[in-house]
Amino acid sequence: MYRIREYRNSARLIYKKMNQASSAAIGIWFNVGSRNEELSINGISHFLEHLVFKGSKNFTGDEIKESIEGVGGSLNAFTSEENTCYYAKFLSKHLKKVSRVLSDMVLCPLLKAADIAKERTVIIEEIKMYKDLPQFQVQELFDAMLWPRHPLGRNIAGTIETVSGITRKQIQDYHRNWYGSSSIVVSCAGNMDEELLEGFVEGVFGALKPTSFSSFLPFVPLNEGPQVKVLSKDIEQTHINLGFPALPRFHKDRFILGLLHIILGGNMSSRLFNEVREKKGLAYEIGTHVKKLHDTGVFFVHAGIDNKNLAQASEVIFKELDKIRNAKVSVGELRRAKDFFISQSIMALDDSLEHMLWVGESLSNLGYIQTKEEMEKEIQKVTAADILRLGRQIIDWNKLYFAAVGPQKSGLEEKIRGLMPV
Numbered sequence: 248m249y250r251i252r253e254y255r256n257s258a259r260l261i262y263k264k265m266n267q268a269s270s271a272a273i274g275i276w277f278n279v280g281s282r283n284e285e286l287s288i289n290g291i292s293h294f295l296e297h298l299v300f301k302g303s304k305n306f307t308g309d310e311i312k313e314s315i316e317g318v319g320g321s322l323n324a325f326t327s328e329e330n331t332c333y334y335a336k337f338l339s340k341h342l343k344k345v346s347r348v349l350s351d352m353v354l355c356p357l358l359k360a361a362d363i364a365k366e367r368t369v370i371i372e373e374i375k376m377y378k379d380l381p382q383f384q385v386q387e388l389f390d391a392m393l394w395p396r397h398p399l400g401r402n403i404a405g406t407i408e409t410v411s412g413i414t415r416k417q418i419q420d421y422h423r424n425w426y427g428s429s430s431i432v433v434s435c436a437g438n439m440d441e442e443l444l445e446g447f448v449e450g451v452f453g454a455l456k457p458t459s460f461s462s463f464l465p466f467v468p469l470n471e472g473p474q475v476k477v478l479s480k481d482i483e484q485t486h487i488n489l490g491f492p493a494l495p496r497f498h499k500d501r502f503i504l505g506l507l508h509i510i511l512g513g514n515m516s517s518r519l520f521n522e523v524r525e526k527k528g529l530a531y532e533i534g535t536h537v538k539k540l541h542d543t544g545v546f547f548v549h550a551g552i553d554n555k556n557l558a559q560a561s562e563v564i565f566k567e568l569d570k571i572r573n574a575k576v577s578v579g580e581l582r583r584a585k586d587f588f589i590s591q592s593i594m595a596l597d598d599s600l601e602h603m604l605w606v607g608e609s610l611s612n613l614g615y616i617q618t619k620e621e622m623e624k625e626i627q628k629v630t631a632a633d634i635l636r637l638g639r640q641i642i643d644w645n646k647l648y649f650a651a652v653g654p655q656k657s658g659l660e661e662k663i664r665g666l667m668p669v
Contacts, residue, residue, distance in 0.1 A: 249606060249616050252445065254453035256428035261610045262435040262444060263602055271342055271437025272603035274334035275353050276611045278432075279425040282328045282398040282463050282540075289398070290405015291413055291421050293326040294370060298418065299333065300324070301362040304355035306348055308362075314348045315341075322349075326403055328540060329463075330611055336600045339438045343447065350451050356422065363415050371411070374404050381486040381652040382532075382551065384478065389488035389650040392474050393545055397466055427458025434607030437599035466543045468492060473647040473667065475660040485557045485653025489564065490547025491641050496539040496612055502588075502625045503637045504537060504546065509584040510576055510634070511535045511567065512548060516583065518567050519548065529553070529560040541612070546641055547648075554653055561649075562666045569668040572638040575631040589623050644668055 252260040280292050301308045315322045320337030333353050337345050377383040387402055394400035404410070433448050494504055512519040512535030523533045532551040538544055548568075552560045576584075595601045596619065609616050617625075644667050651659065 248618060250441070250445075251610070251616075252449070252453075254428075254449065256453065256455055256457040258428040258431040258433070258448075258452040258455060259610060260433045260435075260445065260448045260452070261606050261616065262439065262441070263437075263606060264439065264441060265437050265599055265602065268438040268599050269338060270336055270599045271339045271435060271439040272334060272336040272600040273342070273346060273349065273433070273435045274332050274603050274607045275349060276432040276434065276607045277331045277353075277426055278329065278430045278611055279331055280327050280329045281401065281403040283425065283461070284398055284401075286398075286401075287409065288413055288417055288421070289401050289409040290370070290403070291418060292331055292425075293404050294366070294410060294413055295356075295418055295422055296324050296326045296331055296333075297366050297370060298358055298362060299352050299356040301366065302357045302359065303352040304357070305351050311348055311352050315345055318344070320345060328399055328403065330608070332604075332607065334600070334603065339440075342439050343443055346444070346447050346451075350447075353426065354451075354455075358415060358418055358422070360415050363418065367410060367413075370404060371407050374402070374407055374410065377402075377404070381480060381482055381484070382549070384480070385486040385488050385549075385650050385652040388476060388478055388652065389490070389547065389648060392476055392648045392650060393490075393492070394466060394543070395469065398464060399466060399540070399543070424461070428452070428455040429458050431455075432607055432611045434603050434610065436602035436606065463541070468543075470646070472645055473649075473664065475649040475663045476651070477655050477659050478650075478652045479655060480652050481654050482652075483554070484551045485554050485651055485655060486549070486551050487557070487561070487649065487651045488547050488549050489561070489647065489649040490536075490545050491643060491646050491648070493537065493544040493546040493641050494539060495542050495544050497541075498539075498544075500633075500637055501539065502622070503629050503633045504641070505588055506581070506584045506626070506629055507571070507634055507637055507641075508535050508537050508546065509587055510580060511571060513584075514587060516587075518571070519564060522567055523550065523560055523563050527559075527563060529556045529563065554655070557651070557653070557655065557659075558662055558666065561663060565666055565668055568642050572635070572642045575635050578631070581629075581631055581634065585626055585629070588626050592622060593619055 322335045324333040391400045530550045
């Protein structure tokens with residue numbers, strides 16, 4: 248189903264031919280992100296991501312955008328803790344043109360001093376924008392609690408201070424050190440010309456000089472006990488993140504965790520959505536989230552709550568979390584969660600862009616691809632006993648992290664601790 252090519256220099260290609268599609272999507276992945284950064288250059292991965300769009304050896308910044316958007320395609324990129332990805336979606340007939348532009352911009356960016364100066368101010372404005380959004384601010388506070396004194400606990404975009412101090416030489420060195428062959432995965436999905444794709448990737452990425460790949464700083468859990476932190480902000484709602492350390496990306500129980508997430512807060516049929524929003528009307532936004540990284544992970548609840556209802560909503564959330572670690576889910580509830588998990592995964596892969604992102608992330612981070620059939624088999628074999636076991640393992644009240652941003656007065660930390668189940 249999937250074609251994978253690994254070249255002598257360790258660069259890799261993965262692609263999936265989708266004969267019924269009219270589009271194709273291609274992504275160029277680098278195994279580098281914010282967790283590879285030293286404190287003094289926090290934000291440099293994201294900074295570099297912005298800069299490659301400004302011009303390359305063979306294309307100006309305008310030509311990069313117009314070459315893809317001018318034929319009806321879309322162009323974008325993202326930086327995460329462990330990856331940077333540049334990607335495009337387009338009509339299949341434009342594969343050669345898009346591949347040439349995308350590869351030139353990521354491998355040969357000009358990184359002009361004038362562009363760096365202008366983009367620095369843009370990123371600083373981006374950082375300020377997120378500081379004004381409590382749902383992002385609470386995530387930043389939560390991450391800093393969960394991964395203290397570690398790159399994972401820092402803002403991916405950096406701070407105003409670090410971004411202001413990053414030099415052109417540091418950006419050039421970072422590109423040279425981290426955008427090498429051993430870090431690269433090219434992923435593609437859609438109705439593409441397979442021979443053209445393979446020939447292009449081998450000729451461009453397979454011909455790069457071999458490079459070694461540096462590792463990142465591992466995270467060692469500190470087990471500092473339950474923590475509650477509040478950032479006072481004069482806003483109409485209080486935003487909270489509350490959660491627990493969870494599973495790394497490779498863990499054998501990751502599909503059990505996926506079902507636990509769906510049952511508790513993954514859709515409108517979930518327990519938290521029904522109890523907190525539908526039955527009690529305590530929040531508009533309520534749901535659970537899972538983040539899986541190479542050596543760590545987190546399971547958490549995010550909610551936006553009326554300020555006067557914070558204690559009541561938190562108590563309801565605590566009770567629902569405690570309930571799933573003390574009693575098995577019903578046969579019907581587990582069946583519905585499995586059907587949702589499997590169906591959402593399959594439907595997402597109908598789209599060439601989503602399929603490209605999935606296979607690219609899988610090969611970059613897992614080193615292999617799990618087929619739809621293999622995933623379905625793993626999901627189907629999960630039992631109610633598995634959910635109960637993992638719920639008890641993860642929802643450990645001695646390891647709770649609770650972050651809040653809102654106009655709360657002193658004493659909230661003690662109140663939240665008092666609401667926690669014993």
